[in-house]
Amino acid sequence: MRSILFLLITLSLLHSAISKSMLRLRKGASISVEGNTFIISPDNSFTCGFYAMPRSNAYWFSIWFTNSKDKTVVWTANRDKPVNSQRSKISIQRDGTMVLTDVDGSITWQTDKRAADVSAAELLNTGNLVLKNPQGNILWQSFDVPTDTLLPSQILTKDIRLLSSLRKGSFETGYFNLYFDSDNVLMLTSDSPETSSIYWPYPGVNIYENGRTNYNASRRAVLDDMGTFQSSDNFQANASDIGFGIKRRLTLDNDGNLRIYSLINSTGLWMITWQAISQPCQVHGVCGRYAICVYALKPKCICTPGFEVNNPSDWSAGCKPAFRESLLNSLVKFVEVSRTDYFGFDFDFKPNFTLEACREFCSGDSRCKAFTYKTWGAGSCYVKSELFNGLMSPDFPGSTYIKLPYRLHVSKPSFFNGSSTMCESREADILVGSPSMYDFTRTTVRWVYIYSFCGALGAIELIFIVVGWWFLFRKHGVPASVEAGYRMISSQFKRFSYDELKKGTNNFREELGRGGSGIVYKGVLADDRVVAVKRLGDVFQGQDEFWAEIRTIGKINHMNLVRMWGFCSEGRQRLLVYEYVDNLSLDKHLFHSNFLGWKQRFAVALGTAKGLAYLHDECLEWVIHCDVKPENILLDGELQPKIADFGLAKLSRRDGSGSDISNIRGTKGYMAPEWALNCPITAKVDVYSYGVVVLEMIKGIKLSNWAVDDTEDREIPLKSFVRIAKEKIQCGNSYWVDSIVDPRLEGRFSRNQAATLIEIGLSCVEENRNKRPMMASIVQTLMECEDETEI
Template sequence: MRSRTLKLLCKISFFSNRIATKDNNLCIFLFLLIVLSFSRSANSKSLLHLRRGDSISVEGDDFITSPDNTFTCGFYGMGSNAYWFAIWFTHAKDKTVVWTANRDAPVNNQSSRVSMRGDGTMVLTDVDGRIKWQTNTTNTAVVVAELLNTGNLVLKNRQGDILWQSFDVPTDTLLPSQLLTKDKRLISSLRKGSLGSGYFNLYFGGDNVLSLISDSPQISSIYWPNPYSDIYTSGRTNYNGSRFAVLDDMGVLFSSDHYQANASDIGFGIKRRLTIDPDGNLRIYSLINSSGQWMVTWQAISQPCQVHGACGSNGLCVYTPKPKCICTPGYAANDPNDWNAGCEPIFNQSLLNPEVEFLALSQFDYFGSDLYYKPNFTLEACRELCRNDSGCKGFTYRTWGNGHCYAKSDLFNGFASPDFPGTVYIKLPRSLQVSKPSIFDGSSTMCESREAEIRVGSPSMYNIARKTVRWGYIYSFCLALGVIELLFVVLGWWLFFTKHGVPTSVEAGYRMISNQFRRFNYSELKKATNNFREELGRGGSGAIYKGVLADNRVVAVKRLGDVFQGEDEFWAEMRTIGKINHMNLVRMWGFCSERRHRLLVYEYVDNMSLDKHLFNSNFLGWKQRFAVALGTAKGLAYLHHECLEWVIHCDVKPENILLDSEFQPKIADFGLATLSRRDGPGSEISRIRGTKGYMAPEWALNQPITAKVDVYGYGVVILEMVKGIKLSNWVVDDAENDKIPLKILGRTVKEKSQCGNSSWVESIVDSRLEGNYSRIQAATLVQLGLTCVEEDQSKRPNMAAVVQTLMECEDETDTNSENVIA
């Protein structure tokens, strides 16, 4: 190698002398550059083996590669002066690290070295010669180190026997064929962009079950499988002596406690990894060869805020619509870039008593840390108990049946959930002015029935009139709003008490009037619809009729066909769907499952479906269309990312997007895919659903069905909204009209936008608008729609990303703007 380099340098020197007379300075500059390049190449080498006496220096750019070049082993740098001896995917765009030797002890970027010593050990030394890591192979017959095609770094003897392997000391990743056994665990990184050990673990617990645990300095808490269900309900068994888990080459994760999970792209020939991420979720990733990027093909936790400790001490996990961390009111983040550090109080806790008030956060709670639990307790008694206990930082009051009081010793694992039937009360100094987290906006209505923001400091939460006016007009205004809402609550309670004999507990009464989801009998729905006389519409799953309930609520009643399951399964599914609540989803009031009858009772939506306001003379203006596009995206993002049960709609089209009296969109039929797909335990969606023109290609190609089928349907819908006509009626000014309109549109937009021609916007937008639209918003919708209808589902964005994109241009209203997004 060196002799070849010297010969080349001689030739370069001769050549430089010949041209020096023309431009001596340029020649010398080029010569020096080439010398440096060859010098670096001479020092850099790829090794398949590391034998006794060999070493790798952090400065030499030497590394070990697997025979098929899938994996690389060497020094991995991060920041200005931190290096790890690591293994990474060679062809991943971010060189994804799957193992590190010195995980929590990085070495210097000068003179650090990995050596194969004469005693058979592999040793990592820092700049000062101190040993930072070494293998436990002293005085063995180790002669060589190799990196296998599996990503396993092994030390072998002369006979080829493995005496040590990196697979036995995993970090945060399990590779295919790598065993996770009872004495090993995966530990997450501390944060994104860090290789240091974090607080989330995957391991076999004392009950022999594969579990995820948050193991922070403050508290340890198992969060997967669901700690509030028994092992057998979770489909596991603790009669499990072998205790092992493995991800195979097909993309199947199997554990000896009878747990099994499949990657959505199950099959051979795909590079995968199982990683416990810094957010505490366990995911299977698949490598996209064309881009070098990773695609999530399975995850253990569908609702990220269910991960215990995700936001640290005194933190709250919320959806807006993406999951994010905020501090409990009255607390401030220790490090906004590291939520593991949690939040600390902005007040002196020793001065809390007796001058305290309680801030009510409806449908919030904190996992665990219960100081004590008091069943059949009144709200007033619970509050007084916490007020007089210096160890109590707040309490949760749940309202099912009689009240339940949970006093909290720590505000840890906080979360917001539309399913939680209660309120948490945060203990704060009376002098401290704070308010609720402002997360209940259009982007995330996890608690549509919002409680007024009431500070509870007086003997009764309803005795607001006794509070003195201490903060002027603002406080008086808030107090007036609270009194008005209180009057409605008391009135509702009184009506129910006098007519139905509801228990005298105020909390129980409030719960009874707010819980309107119920099971109807067939006779009352037949009466409500006047024997199903007025038909509102008809679809593949059944006909919809207008009805009026006994309490004068106008409803839409859907009679389902015969494809749905038995009564017990149907009822169980309804309990789940009944908990889903978002302003952009049609609210379900109840259901009927009686003999052969299956009916769903929905709120009645005044302005019917989107297609009736898009494809005829009674069409929507641009502002309304953009609002519908954004609202629909928020509804789908809620279904995909926030629901307690992951829901795929499977039939997103204008006919299933209803418009209320304010022309705000409400997605209908979002639970029917879940109802019709349960062919057996663990089964996939087995029957093709959807409507021609809105169906993603994976339906026809028999590929795994994921939430990306909804993204495809949404893409078609927003393109139709821009154009104002059905996709099947699109005619593009192109000689190849027999081809798919979407492909022609995509090619047209790409060609014209690359040439700086903005006329393509005018040629696509509905001409009936007569130019009254935002060109930036129109361009965004078109390009977003084209991205959503990519044939390769991995190239489609998720709905959370769609919402973010649309919200960034929501305020763009300049109809004369020439700035078109290219």
């Protein structure tokens, strides 16, 4: 009996030595790092105490989620000064300060307020560590000094900022900040030792175009218990699983992105339910100096041509020149990096400048490291003194030309070559400067002859062109297409009167089509432009709201989006004026006898993806289409796709602000499961619809047919196709692609392109939206195989 009693006492003491929990740390008491004692919240959601990284002898005084699998830390007192694993302790002193001391007794951290009447430290159910007096009043709280995380009900004010960690698995303070700037706008900045810049909200436009306001000087932001994050500058975001009863956190991660995480109780793992930056390459500083961020299946960093990486394990350290910079004082050349821009460091800007003039200016200025040439209008030249924040985007309308020593050999890698992500570059091979006679080799002489020959051919060609144009204009006047083009350029987005459109459409006589949002009529404006006029139904909002939003949508411009030329809002009349697209919609060229060939189908898939990627990530106003289907993809004279009806979901929204859309809009068969589940709608609904369209282009038939016999439990065509396609892929049969692709093509298609499109389509129609890719990554994947030839 004595032995059993002794054993029970021993086990009890052993358990007590392993871990002890308390609800409060009283004044005069302490917790040592060896004692394994913790402060817990009353509901056991949070734990506070000494926290150690795996395989580390360093400890931090921290707060973490008790029930998360990795004990996720949300606050750290001494993030840059860890203490030793022996004789370090936290205590409440007589003057009311909470003090953390290291092994030698030195103070590593302490609270910034003294109050002699502090009675104890407690950890609240919110995750807030507080010092209270005997009356229960809070005298100090950890919510006032956050690290990289904001918890529900924790308020971010003008004097508080979140600071990211330096790297994954580290508490050390990093370079990314979330705070209210002096203009009252909540923003994300990269503040590295070399440079500081704002990257969210998008710095290329003003505050109001970003949907923010700087008039509210209260400067407050909070994540509430429902999963809504909103701030006083008119910003609002919703977690995709919005609702009560879920543990959440808002964290500024070490990659510079701000995210809302939701805890999955069954697994203890975290799920991303919202993020500020959908394209991580838009985060400044993520790749460092002389580096470029590019998109493959995920963002990667590469070095600018002529430069080499400093530290392959830390791309924030950037790249360094692979040459002596003194060589730039003599003979130089320029290497073009297409579709690439570098943010900031423009020491000169020259509008209406030719490419040659821009190159000459840069070559003659020792400050110039490169120049970016944008092909908008007559061309614009941005002269760079440094190269930071490089971004390669398929929709960037220009190139950057890197200034390099002439004799430096620069390889010409493919755009994306397997696992080694390299940028597409080509040498301009332009000699700039005055070479000495020793540099004048036979190679140079050969180039002189080649240039002379090409110049002669160019002169002859120019003569023919001039004569042809003279003859054309002299005999027939300016062609109608050219004249219309000039009118289109000079005509700005405008507000039409109802009588003007009624007359232009001949009293709405010729109907082009109709859908859930309204009826489309063909018309001709007073300046002879052929247009498509959409007459909207009665579900759209009031005149002032409609006018404000339609002006924003009118600024959206992309080659794969139908151009909006204007609108009408009079009384109950709401009309939109679009460019007229010649070749009708995709469904007319896919499900009928005049079907598209493979080359055209792939071009439609790529162009549609580019248009949606622009709407989701790159245009001034974040737009979810909500009704992507073949009927809303129009084909121009060259069978290039143009997406119609974008922005109508935004115009018809009547239930508050923010990115949440609750009104069901779309077409059965193309609608993502989120609609039926009444979940908040994100850009992933467009990804799902795009996937259905892609699979229909592959198969050549309607997979979105919802006509099911009531007396028979028949499988929906889309689900049947997805199931069969996945089975064929798993079987590994080399002919699985041929068995899936539209037989009307008679085998005339690229197997690699088809396999890529099938895999993309299947990933897009995943029921779990978190498994669906982003449109930007789809664009990049398709561009990698764009040049494949047909078989």
